[in-house]
Amino acid sequence: MLAVVVYGVSMIYSVFLWRNGFRRDNHVTYLLLLLAFGFHTTAMLLRGFRLDHCPVSNLYEATLFAMWTIVAMYVVIGLWSRLRFLGAFASPGLFAVGVFALMPGLDATHGVRPELPVVWTSLHAALMSLSYGAFGLSSVAALMYLTQERNLKFHKLQAIFSLMPPIQRLEAAVGRLLIAGFILLTIGLGLGVVDLAHINNPHSYRGDPKIVWSAVVWLLYLGLVIMRWRFAQGGRRFALSAIGSFVFVLLTFWGTNVLSPLHNP
Amino acid sequence: MLVVLGLSHHSSPVSVRERFAFAEARVPAALQSLRDSGIADEAVILSTCNRVEIYAVTQLEPPQAFAALRDFLVNCHDYRDPLTDEIYAWGEPQSVHHLFKVASGLDSMVLGETEILGQLKKAYDLALKTGHTGGRLNKAFQRAFNVAKHIRTETNIQRGSVSVGSVAVELAEKIFSRLSDRDVMIIGAGDTSEKTARALISRGARSILVTNRSHDKAVALASELGGRAVPFENWADEFANLDIIISSTSAPHYILDRVKLEPLMKLRRNRPLLLIDIAVPRDIEPEVNFLADVYLYNMDDLQTIADDYLKQRKQEVARCEQIIREKAEAVLGHPDRRESGVGVRPAFGHE
Numbered sequence: 221m222l223a224v225v226v227y228g229v230s231m232i233y234s235v236f237l238w239r240n241g242f243r244r245d246n247h248v249t250y251l252l253l254l255l256a257f258g259f260h261t262t263a264m265l266l267r268g269f270r271l272d273h274c275p276v277s278n279l280y281e282a283t284l285f286a287m288w289t290i291v292a293m294y295v296v297i298g299l300w301s302r303l304r305f306l307g308a309f310a311s312p313g314l315f316a317v318g319v320f321a322l323m324p325g326l327d328a329t330h331g332v333r334p335e336l337p338v339v340w341t342s343l344h345a346a347l348m349s350l351s352y353g354a355f356g357l358s359s360v361a362a363l364m365y366l367t368q369e370r371n372l373k374f375h376k377l378q379a380i381f382s383l384m385p386p387i388q389r390l391e392a393a394v395g396r397l398l399i400a401g402f403i404l405l406t407i408g409l410g411l412g413v414v415d416l417a418h419i420n421n422p423h424s425y426r427g428d429p430k431i432v433w434s435a436v437v438w439l440l441y442l443g444l445v446i447m448r449w450r451f452a453q454g455g456r457r458f459a460l461s462a463i464g465s466f467v468f469v470l471l472t473f474w475g476t477n478v479l480s481p482l483h484n485p
Numbered sequence: 486m487l488v489v490l491g492l493s494h495h496s497s498p499v500s501v502r503e504r505f506a507f508a509e510a511r512v513p514a515a516l517q518s519l520r521d522s523g524i525a526d527e528a529v530i531l532s533t534c535n536r537v538e539i540y541a542v543t544q545l546e547p548p549q550a551f552a553a554l555r556d557f558l559v560n561c562h563d564y565r566d567p568l569t570d571e572i573y574a575w576g577e578p579q580s581v582h583h584l585f586k587v588a589s590g591l592d593s594m595v596l597g598e599t600e601i602l603g604q605l606k607k608a609y610d611l612a613l614k615t616g617h618t619g620g621r622l623n624k625a626f627q628r629a630f631n632v633a634k635h636i637r638t639e640t641n642i643q644r645g646s647v648s649v650g651s652v653a654v655e656l657a658e659k660i661f662s663r664l665s666d667r668d669v670m671i672i673g674a675g676d677t678s679e680k681t682a683r684a685l686i687s688r689g690a691r692s693i694l695v696t697n698r699s700h701d702k703a704v705a706l707a708s709e710l711g712g713r714a715v716p717f718e719n720w721a722d723e724f725a726n727l728d729i730i731i732s733s734t735s736a737p738h739y740i741l742d743r744v745k746l747e748p749l750m751k752l753r754r755n756r757p758l759l760l761i762d763i764a765v766p767r768d769i770e771p772e773v774n775f776l777a778d779v780y781l782y783n784m785d786d787l788q789t790i791a792d793d794y795l796k797q798r799k800q801e802v803a804r805c806e807q808i809i810r811e812k813a814e815a816v817l818g819h820p821d822r823r824e825s826g827v828g829v830r831p832a833f834g835h836e
Contacts, residue, residue: 372659373774375786377793380655388662388757454755455778 223263224318226256227311249307250298256314257291264288279477282349283321287314289353290360293397297357303393305384309367310360317470340415347408352469354401355441358394359466362459365390369456391455394462395448402441409434433476440465487625488547489583490554490574491531491538494594497571499534505562507532509611515561516617524553527619529612529626531587533604535594540584542621547576578817581625585809588629589636590643597642597798602633625816632812639808642801644794649677649787650684652794653761656787657685657729660757660780665689670727672696672720673734674706677763681731682710690729696720698734721745725752731761732768742770750776761787 229252264284267275275281290310298304369387371379384390412434444461447453492502507515512530519528525541532538539558543550551574558564558572575583586592593601609626612618618626637643654664661667669690671678674697682693693712696719697703703714715723734740741760750758760781762769767783774781 368659372656372780375782375789377790380652380659380790381793384659386659386662388660392662455757457777 223256223259224315224322226252226259227315227318247301247304249311250295250304253291253298253307253311253314254295257288257295260284260288260291279474280321282345282477283317283474285346285349286352286356287317287321289350290314290356293353293357297393303385303389305364306357306360309363310357313356313360340411344408344411344415347404347411351401351404351408352473354397354404355462355466355469358397358401359463361390361393361397362462365394365459366456366463369459391458394459395454398441398444398448398462402445405438405441409438429476433472437465437469440468486547486550486577487540487542487580487584487621488550488554488574488576489538489540489580490551490558490572491536492571492573493536493538493592495592496573501571502535502537504564505537505558506534507537507561512608512611513615513617516612516615518561519557520617522553522557524550524557527612527622528617529609529622531605531608533601535601536587536592538587540580540622540625542619550576578813581813581816582809584625584629585632585813586806588633589805589809590633591636591802591805591809595648596795596802597644599637599643602630606630628812628816632809635812636805636808640801640804642798642805644797648680649763649784649791650681652787652790653681653731653782654684654688655790656761656780656782657759658688660759661728663689664691666691667728668692668694668726669729669731670694670696670715670720670723671706672730672732672740672768673764674699674702675733675763678731678733679706679710681761681763682712685729686710694720694723694727721749724749727758728756729759729761731763733763734768735764736768737766739770740768741773743772743776746773746776746779750778753778763787 264275267281275285291314294307294310298307364384365387368379368382368384368390370376371382372387444458444465447461448458492505494502507530509532512532515530516528519525519539519541524545525539525543527542529540530538531540537558539554541550541554545553554574555572559568583592588602588605590597590599590601605626609618609622613623657664657667664685667685667690669682669685669692671682671693674695682690686693693707693710694715695703695707695710695712696715696717697706698717700714700716703717706712707714730741732740755778757778757780760769760773760779762781762783765784769781769783771781771783773779
């Protein structure tokens, strides 16, 4: 709760930075997100110790874990001053998702499948959340790219006066975060398959909405990765694709999770 | 008392300033003569293309000191033409304010520029090494350097570029991750494009290609810039490898338009391209800016950015002057406590 409040404060400060044309050094956003990260980590550790496993067993926990990974990556990337503005672009999203996660009903208690090994299941969920975190941060970098690219294209003075990094570096950041997310997603899904093998009659889950959805998401990001590394796709189209893909994940993640018997035993 | 007397771009044209300029080799002798004559106990001579100034610590009353320094300057250069307001002079505290302003670039032709600080340090070092400074001037100059540093870090007076060439470099730095692996082409061997290319080279641009209708001119400029000349008819062949193109030909029509550029962009595999069109009439069709990964800036765009930076710098002047007043008071003591020394007026005109 405290972390979400600090994300909100960071979002308000981001609006101020935006209006100011990103001309100031962005250490305030970084410090705010660092503070929120501290609260967030503490809350997750407390919950993890209480449950005795990684807190990713329901929608509430999965959402907060994905948010946590975004902030954790930002805390590292933000050590480079020019990339600190990612925080200003990420704060509104973090606040919105945080408020959503706090809504009643998401923190439902599910039964645990006793046949599944706890370590593999936790690792599967954690890696999936980490990959969504990387995709989220990649879409934030893409948003930054689109803002700066548009300002440069239309000769807005803000483009040159702002302290944002060059668009080529932002484009590289989008690509690298996508690759990192895709690797995590692939390993996470692989572990999911290992998990599935432990369930009785795994073939009955072939049409499970979450499995179908995960395959779609994997193919979607595979397409982006191929576009980037095989065909050197970059620029606006690639940035829009990165944002569009993550918006798709964001809008459908909860729905497929609720509809999935596999994930709601 | 610390006094300053001299002339600058504010008070006199270059035709007068150049006649008062001191060659560096002559400065020690001039300082020696200034001290031997009894006008000054300590002195520093600053001579740049925009100003010639003598900073001196003197025992004389200000009017006598100003007259003596003026005569010294005029006689030193054997200047016989009439002078009106070209030469200015200040006593304390204005002399200290002036020194701090000069060090901070507030008195420069390009507001906030930093070159003057280096020139001032050099002038001071020369006087120091030849033994013509003492406690007063040492303290005043050291403080001036500190004030300049303080102003540079605490205000935006030196932020941004105010020349077309450096704005172009700044734009390139907003697009490309590094300039060290960028290839630049100059189309048309004009003066501004040459300056812009030099600015890009100074920031590490990898290679420079020069093309011009007159190939000889292209070869001459390429050898000056350490680049390679390309025949004008073949410049498009190099296109796939280029990142920045600066165009300044005198062609009456566009030399690069959308129809020509569109297929060439496909060879570039989505690499951005910065086009700087500083020709009048323009060399590049404005429509090309609508192509993906193309960033086109013409002379007006660059000038607008430079003007806006200048506007920002001007808005910072009041803050800088406040800092200077405070720092000068710290050097001289509070104004109330040095009332007798303050009432000095410029003897010969003002800036």
